Amino acid sequence: MTDGQFNRIILPHYRQMYAAAFAILRDPDDASDAVQDTLSALWQKHHRLKAPDNAQSFCNRTIRNNCIDRIRQNSNRYFERIDSLYQLPSEYNTDSEVSLTSTSILIMKYLAKLNVRHRKVLTLSIFSQLSNDEISVATGESPENVRVILSRGRKTIKKLLKNED
Helix, strand or coil: CHHHHHHHHHHHHHHHHHHHHHHHCCHHHHHHHHHHHHHHHHHHHHCCCCCCCCHHHHHHHHHHHHHHHHHEEEEEHHHHHHHCCCCCCCCCCCCHHHCHHHHHHHHHHHHHHHHHHHHHHCCCCCCCCCCCCCCCHHHHCCCCHHHHHHHHHHHHHHHHHHHCC
């Protein structure tokens, strides 16, 4: 791929790559870094690359793989951030009531009741919208185990919701 082809084929997908990275990483700075690192890596080897048939799909797949690698390398940092989401304030004031809907509070409350493995896997599935294979790579669990953890976690949340009624 020539320099001009790279600029014409890959660079127009910058915004889509950022959106995909943000959907996975849930942090604007990390998403920007992931896109810049991915584009830099592609640029360094663009002379060896063939022009992809579907540039959008190629860019999305590349950024997704980069984000999964980042999660795997920094899993403790990401999971600590996820765990902090479930710590509800002890006293609600009007600002926290406005920022957290009752549904969000319920979801966080129920996820906080799950064990750490279930909470991590469910969070990656629900909020980051990763596939079971991607969750398997990010957490080190087998794909079959991820499927079982998701199933059991969903059942537990359903029971908690029924008990709430």
